[in-house]
Amino acid sequence: MAAEGGPAENVPFETPDLYGAYPRLTDEQIDRLAAHGDRFPFEPGQVLIREGEPCEQFFVVLNGSVAIVEHYGTPDERILQVHGPGRFLGEIGLLQGQVGFYTAVGHDPGEVLAVPVDRLRALVARDAVLGDLVLRACLGRRALLAGLGAGFRILGSRYSADTRRLREFAARNRLPHRWIDLETDEEAEALLRRFSIGPEDTPIVIWQGHQLLRNPSNAELARLIGLPAPSFDESPSDVLIIGSGPAGLAAAVYAASEGLSTTVVEAIATGGQASTSSRIDNLLGFPSGISGAELAERAVFQVQKFGALISVPAEATALKPRDDHYAVTFADGGTATGRTVILATGARYRRLVVPGIERLEGTSVYYAATLYEAQQCRTDPVAVVGGGNSAGQAVLFLADQVPRAYLLVRGGDLGSHMSRYLIDQIERHPRIEVLLHTEVSEVIGDPVLESLVIVDNRTGERRELDARALFVFTGADPSTDWLTGSLALDEHGFVLTGAEAQADTAPGTWESRDRNCMILETTLPGVFAAGDVRSGSVKRVASAVGEGAMAVHLVHEHLGHKATSGTR
Numbered sequence: 001m002a003a004e005g006g007p008a009e010n011v012p013f014e015t016p017d018l019y020g021a022y023p024r025l026t027d028e029q030i031d032r033l034a035a036h037g038d039r040f041p042f043e044p045g046q047v048l049i050r051e052g053e054p055c056e057q058f059f060v061v062l063n064g065s066v067a068i069v070e071h072y073g074t075p076d077e078r079i080l081q082v083h084g085p086g087r088f089l090g091e092i093g094l095l096q097g098q099v100g101f102y103t104a105v106g107h108d109p110g111e112v113l114a115v116p117v118d119r120l121r122a123l124v125a126r127d128a129v130l131g132d133l134v135l136r137a138c139l140g141r142r143a144l145l146a147g148l149g150a151g152f153r154i155l156g157s158r159y160s161a162d163t164r165r166l167r168e169f170a171a172r173n174r175l176p177h178r179w180i181d182l183e184t185d186e187e188a189e190a191l192l193r194r195f196s197i198g199p200e201d202t203p204i205v206i207w208q209g210h211q212l213l214r215n216p217s218n219a220e221l222a223r224l225i226g227l228p229a230p231s232f233d234e235s236p237s238d239v240l241i242i243g244s245g246p247a248g249l250a251a252a253v254y255a256a257s258e259g260l261s262t263t264v265v266e267a268i269a270t271g272g273q274a275s276t277s278s279r280i281d282n283l284l285g286f287p288s289g290i291s292g293a294e295l296a297e298r299a300v301f302q303v304q305k306f307g308a309l310i311s312v313p314a315e316a317t318a319l320k321p322r323d324d325h326y327a328v329t330f331a332d333g334g335t336a337t338g339r340t341v342i343l344a345t346g347a348r349y350r351r352l353v354v355p356g357i358e359r360l361e362g363t364s365v366y367y368a369a370t371l372y373e374a375q376q377c378r379t380d381p382v383a384v385v386g387g388g389n390s391a392g393q394a395v396l397f398l399a400d401q402v403p404r405a406y407l408l409v410r411g412g413d414l415g416s417h418m419s420r421y422l423i424d425q426i427e428r429h430p431r432i433e434v435l436l437h438t439e440v441s442e443v444i445g446d447p448v449l450e451s452l453v454i455v456d457n458r459t460g461e462r463r464e465l466d467a468r469a470l471f472v473f474t475g476a477d478p479s480t481d482w483l484t485g486s487l488a489l490d491e492h493g494f495v496l497t498g499a500e501a502q503a504d505t506a507p508g509t510w511e512s513r514d515r516n517c518m519i520l521e522t523t524l525p526g527v528f529a530a531g532d533v534r535s536g537s538v539k540r541v542a543s544a545v546g547e548g549a550m551a552v553h554l555v556h557e558h559l560g561h562k563a564t565s566g567t568r
């Protein structure tokens with residue numbers, strides 16, 4: 001389908017629905033949608049959704065067929081799917097206000113039903129059956145797009161920190177993209193020639209097959225994709241939430257659904273640590289488990305449904321009292337204000353200390369094991385370091401994709417830090433080998449990992465292990481450097497709350513308020529901490545969600561108390 005209006009050539013009639021991502025709506029469901037939209041005919045080659053542009057309509061194919069095309073009208077044009085009657089167009093980006101990652105164009109002449117997206121969001125929010133069907137399909141399509149390597153392309157060297165930054169931002173925000181390594185991919189040379197740029201101008205982002213961004217910042221890339229930009233009202237939000245992991249997103253759902261004006265700011269990507277989990281099996285209500293990515297997307301949709309604002313990327317760098325509220329400053333110099341603040345900045349992964357490991361980070365050493373990382377190492381043996389649940393999940397997920405997966409554990413008993421359900425699966429898995437009392441002492445290979453030198457920490461015996469990728473899950477440190485000096489932290493850097501915080505507060509702080517420091521409250525009245533960032537927290541998704549909800553209850557109490565006592 002080289003040009004607009006031409007009939008499609010050599011394409012199968014309709015893509016089979018393998019993963020439940022392309023359900024067909026019933027006539028009754030289409031009738032219900034039709035009450036909120038309009039029908040109109042389309043011709044072959046007529047564009048309904050254009051790659052790189054926001055789409056305000058939800059389209060249902062009534063008859064004829066529509067082709068989903070990547071890089072439409074460029075030499076790289078590729079047909080991804082074809083949809084016939086009863087199918088709808090769009091993926092999760094449509095529901096979240098992101099731009100299209102492909103073009104939807106008429107294939108056989110027909111008719112569509114067009115429903116404005118904001119009406120669809122309202123329908124999805126209140127119609128459980130239709131809502132879940134559309135949401136599940138849109139989530140599945142995002143994963144399939146990622147699996148197809150569709151979306152924008154990042155062309156850059158594996159050695160370039162900026163290339164790694166862009167790749168991590170794209171992967172953590174679950175954005176469909178493909179990385180083309182300047183060092184090894186033949187395609188790289190041809191693209192440099194086509195766009196008449198030199199290797200020194202990389203990394204570049206190639207968008208819609210023809211638009212170039214030269215080493216864009218994460219914020220610039222986010223704006224291109226349509227991720228919500230940090231635009232903060234002059235007037236303070238009732239609640240300003242820092243961090244959008246499970247704790248922050250849960251707090252946002254409760255706060256916004258209870259009528260508080262709510263702003264969430266996030267430094268990297270919505271979903272936090274949990275979003276890097278390939279499958280969370282121990283979260284109540286998900287008997288067959290849920291991927292961290294799906295949990296994050298569903299939560300973001302819920303937060304937006306209640307009208308809370310989410311801004312990514314917005315890294316908080318300072319917190320200061322200002323008049324009767326708080327001001328938070330960001331790495332880009334912007335500021336947001338809140339009558340109350342919920343700190344939900346969680347923890348960030350701990351790096352493995354092995355000589356020379358930095359040069360392999362992002363190319364063959366990873367701190368997450370999601371679809372994006374797994375794509376890089378399908379045919380080779382891999383090693384996972386760590387003895388906790390995150391390492392257990394990662395080795396199980398990877399072992400289904402690679403010929404061999406080693407689990408390297410420093411201790412002598414898997415049961416000391418890992419849940420039984422994971423140990424049972426690991427012990428039964430034919431492609432997993434567990435090495436206890438084992439530590440990594442060397443990484444061998446350049447530019448990619450070729451093998452590891454491991455040492456038995458009882459005998460000191462060293463040996464080489466054939467592995468092309470290394471996944472590290474050796475715990476996490478609190479993300480609180482920016483809070484040092486603003487409020488009290490424990491000896492490990494976690495935020496003190498409740499009685500411990502009260503004991504560490506300047507005399508008179510609480511007495512003047514005629515109340516005590518509340519259980520999740522920090523040494524700053526009206527500033528709360530929830531989830532992994534809090535001293536003494538349990539470091540689980542469910543407890544982070546619980547604390548997020550609880551913090552909102554305490555926000556109401558604080559604002560209520562403030563209203564009656566006139567103190568901040």
Ligand SMILES: Cc1cc2nc3c(=O)[nH]c(=O)nc-3n(C[C@H](O)[C@H](O)[C@H](O)COP(=O)(O)OP(=O)(O)OC[C@H]3O[C@@H](n4cnc5c(N)ncnc54)[C@H](O)[C@@H]3O)c2cc1C
Binds near residue numbers: 272368
């Ligand atoms: C791979 C993996 C698998 C896991 N599996 C499970 C499991 O199966 N079951 C389970 O119960 N738990 C699991 N956990 C633990 C669980 O993910 C965490 O306990 C949970 O995510 C904590 O939520 P949180 O919201 O407190 O913090 P986080 O998830 O860490 O989120 C904090 C967010 O704050 C952002 N942030 C940090 N600093 C700033 C700043 N200065 N400005 C703005 N934003 C900032 C971060 O980017 C992040 O998005 C797993 C963790 C990992 C890493």
